Each structure stands twice: as structure tokens, then as C-alpha cells.
Amino acid sequence: MGDPQAVCDFPAISDDGNRSPKPGDTWTETVFDAPGPDWTRGPRSGTVEITALTGQGPPRLTAVFTFGDGDVVSLEGEVPGMGSWKGSGRVAYVAGSGTGKFAGRTGSLSVEFKNPKKWG
Secondary structure, eight states: OOOTTSOSSOSEEEESOOSSOOTTOEEEEEEEEOOSSSSOOOSEEEEEEEEEOOSSSSOEEEEEEEETTSOEEEEEEEOTTTTTSOEEEEEEEOTTOOOGGGTTOOSEEEEEESSSEEEO
């Protein structure tokens, strides 16, 4: 992770969500720390509410993370895999959405979706 803006509580893995979401769907997944480069789950660290956005153009999503320490941060971007929810991509921090260690956060975060989802 060379991006200095992409630190603090990431990488993480989330699971328990929809496998074929449609635009407008919203669901919550459990978030776990991802201690290594593989898909091994560490301790539970919070939840993420994911919304498949509606509108024209490539499919997009928002993800609102709430961590056990009370910190919150939102990310937004294109759905990986041209809307298939499988593949790699990047999502951007939503300006002004972060609290605690995420306050003022800018930049982007890599994602890899294969269900579970890997953030960071």
C-alpha cells in the first residue's frame, strides 16, 4: 500500500452480503481485519452497509463502514467486474464522511470482490 491516504484499519474483508444485487439494493455485511495478503479473516472490526446505486452509466456503489471504535467512513465507486460484483477496482473516500481517524480522509482504496469482498 504505497498510498499514504489508504491506511488505518484497512485492509479488511466483508462477507454475508447479496451475491447478485440489483440497483437500489442495500445490505449490511460483517467486516473483519485482513491480517495478511490472502483472504484469511482476522478479528471482527465492524460492519459495512453497501448500496448498489441507481442511475445511468457504469454500475456504482456506496459503502459506509462503521468500526467497533465508533469511527465511520464512506466510500463510493464503480462496481468491480463491469457490474458483475466480481473482480478488482478502486473506490474513493467520500469527502467529509469520515470520523475519528478517518476525518479528512481523501484518496482511494483498492477493492477485490469475489464474495467475500476485500477492501484495501
